[in-house]
Amino acid sequence: MTFKYKNVYINEVSTVVGPYESKGPLKDYFDMLFDKLTISEKTWEKAEIMLLKYSVSIVLEKAAESKENIDLFISGDLLNQIVSSSNAALSFGIPFLGVYSACASYVEAMIIASNMINAGQIKKAICGTSSHNLAAEKQFRYPTEYGAPLVKTTTFTATGGASIFISNEPSNIKIESSTIGRVIDKGQKDSAYTGAAMAPAAADTIYKHLKDTKRSIDYYDLIITGDLGLYGKEILIDYMKEEYNIDISKKLKDCGIVLYDLAKQKEVMAGGSGPVCSALVFNSYVLEKMKDKTFKKVLFVGTGALYSTTMVYQRCSIPSIAHIISLELVK
Amino acid sequence: MTFKYKNVYINEVSTVVGPYESKGPLKDYFDMLFDKLTISEKTWEKAEIMLLKYSVSIVLEKAAESKENIDLFISGDLLNQIVSSSNAALSFGIPFLGVYSACASYVEAMIIASNMINAGQIKKAICGTSSHNLAAEKQFRYPTEYGAPLVKTTTFTATGGASIFISNEPSNIKIESSTIGRVIDKGQKDSAYTGAAMAPAAADTIYKHLKDTKRSIDYYDLIITGDLGLYGKEILIDYMKEEYNIDISKKLKDCGIVLYDLAKQKEVMAGGSGPVCSALVFNSYVLEKMKDKTFKKVLFVGTGALYSTTMVYQRCSIPSIAHIISLELVK
Numbered sequence: 001m002t003f004k005y006k007n008v009y010i011n012e013v014s015t016v017v018g019p020y021e022s023k024g025p026l027k028d029y030f031d032m033l034f035d036k037l038t039i040s041e042k043t044w045e046k047a048e049i050m051l052l053k054y055s056v057s058i059v060l061e062k063a064a065e066s067k068e069n070i071d072l073f074i075s076g077d078l079l080n081q082i083v084s085s086s087n088a089a090l091s092f093g094i095p096f097l098g099v100y101s102a103c104a105s106y107v108e109a110m111i112i113a114s115n116m117i118n119a120g121q122i123k124k125a126i127c128g129t130s131s132h133n134l135a136a137e138k139q140f141r142y143p144t145e146y147g148a149p150l151v152k153t154t155t156f157t158a159t160g161g162a163s164i165f166i167s168n169e170p171s172n173i174k175i176e177s178s179t180i181g182r183v184i185d186k187g188q189k190d191s192a193y194t195g196a197a198m199a200p201a202a203a204d205t206i207y208k209h210l211k212d213t214k215r216s217i218d219y220y221d222l223i224i225t226g227d228l229g230l231y232g233k234e235i236l237i238d239y240m241k242e243e244y245n246i247d248i249s250k251k252l253k254d255c256g257i258v259l260y261d262l263a264k265q266k267e268v269m270a271g272g273s274g275p276v277c278s279a280l281v282f283n284s285y286v287l288e289k290m291k292d293k294t295f296k297k298v299l300f301v302g303t304g305a306l307y308s309t310t311m312v313y314q315r316c317s318i319p320s321i322a323h324i325i326s327l328e329l330v331k
Numbered sequence: 332m333t334f335k336y337k338n339v340y341i342n343e344v345s346t347v348v349g350p351y352e353s354k355g356p357l358k359d360y361f362d363m364l365f366d367k368l369t370i371s372e373k374t375w376e377k378a379e380i381m382l383l384k385y386s387v388s389i390v391l392e393k394a395a396e397s398k399e400n401i402d403l404f405i406s407g408d409l410l411n412q413i414v415s416s417s418n419a420a421l422s423f424g425i426p427f428l429g430v431y432s433a434c435a436s437y438v439e440a441m442i443i444a445s446n447m448i449n450a451g452q453i454k455k456a457i458c459g460t461s462s463h464n465l466a467a468e469k470q471f472r473y474p475t476e477y478g479a480p481l482v483k484t485t486t487f488t489a490t491g492g493a494s495i496f497i498s499n500e501p502s503n504i505k506i507e508s509s510t511i512g513r514v515i516d517k518g519q520k521d522s523a524y525t526g527a528a529m530a531p532a533a534a535d536t537i538y539k540h541l542k543d544t545k546r547s548i549d550y551y552d553l554i555i556t557g558d559l560g561l562y563g564k565e566i567l568i569d570y571m572k573e574e575y576n577i578d579i580s581k582k583l584k585d586c587g588i589v590l591y592d593l594a595k596q597k598e599v600m601a602g603g604s605g606p607v608c609s610a611l612v613f614n615s616y617v618l619e620k621m622k623d624k625t626f627k628k629v630l631f632v633g634t635g636a637l638y639s640t641t642m643v644y645q646r647c648s649i650p651s652i653a654h655i656i657s658l659e660l661v662k
Binding site for chain 2: 071306
């Protein structure tokens, strides 16, 4: 399902990160950096909640808006029952919609906000997301065996909070269209290789977007996925070529690879993941490179592996989804 | 945040239920009844997925629509990572938005769909939800101590799947307006008494709705909450009276109390809960009683306790939310 927008703009963004992201190549872009994973809280979950809260505070401050003026807060995260999002929503008291598409939650939130803004139903929205490396490890991978080696396809959940302020007030970056994806499952069962599960979902939504908008891949200066990682990215390139005869290799970057220095930060293995990974890269690198005119037209493809430990234990494969927003530099 | 709609209609609904609901007072309304909790599946989670899938199939059949004609499927459920919803979405291949507001997820889904339909962004949507008594018990209450008595404020997760087909094609029931709530937390920490956590959230959104629409409570023939249970309902009545000087006692019903015969079905304690509880009552009792003109104007208040076991173990209180849709009999 593809939507076209006339008057939806990105006005402000914020980024709050943990120690690993603070050592990565995008460190100079971020608003708030923590050198410890605790974020001065007593549990990983409370740390993640704080990361999201800080990001909402910062974006409100940058936009010089009080929380009472925001029509809607839309957010989703990986923690069970999306508790980071609901607790951040509690702090600010803004009407709240909780969403879940795993690591595509941030794009899902932006699509819902964009539709409402374009229709004049709301004027100002904040979309947010967060993840925390150890909160995610604890929830999805505990108990972790001591000394178990990581396989090379594993990704590393990013630690941070990210928010975006979207409204009908013109800025230099416009959300021009969006595409809601469908759930795809090609039978991948390895939870240490979610890039392989998500690549076909990314391909499906990219193809649908190009078809619906009658555009070729050349229309875009950058296709940025989040987060397929090193191997998932290669699968996406092959899949697009074989399935649709479209070569995206020259346009494609993946947020999981952009967020860290994979050569030096060996612990991230195939790259970053977690919903905040692509949100951090989008809010910093992508938007900055649009503002300096490196990229004028960008396709941002949020990819989510919709797996639960319960279903993986029942030997089910991993369904995935991808949602898209298309960005345009206005001036 | 309140929205007004001009052309959003409820065209078809479906209800699939388990053994406890099949013995309740609404049994004659339901489309598909199972006498065992297994739903012929090997795990409770797979059983819940099937309940939702059946409900989507039935609503498609009733509406005489093929899945290819549906613009959007919006769904949420209680299972971690909303796996029932994403697996149902996988089966039908309809573009999918996952949502989460606990037991208010069904109303959240209907609000998003209504906004898009009213703006002409989509024409046809299916919203769904599900829950399963033992899948929920396993996830939220395991390990359950043998012989532990249930406290009287406990609610009983309903087993079922429910779907609704909403479009811009006129029918006799219209979604006339909606209100998105904010997260409220008054410090309630007892996960066996979620009715007490949710009642203030219900009050907050009802008050906001009346204020935004400039209506008094007399405008509505029925206010139906889901799911506060016996004690939560009393708290809501008291709270509305004390906080806002509004008497809703004569108009108020609660889906958790309507779904079961509390005098005979002792196992449900203070009433039903789970996202499908209010969806089942809405799709059967509420809509049928609108069609026979018992109620012409109905306020449907979805209430969700946004708690996670992780946060309860960390001694956090339970944030809650309520979302509203307002229904009107057209002819």
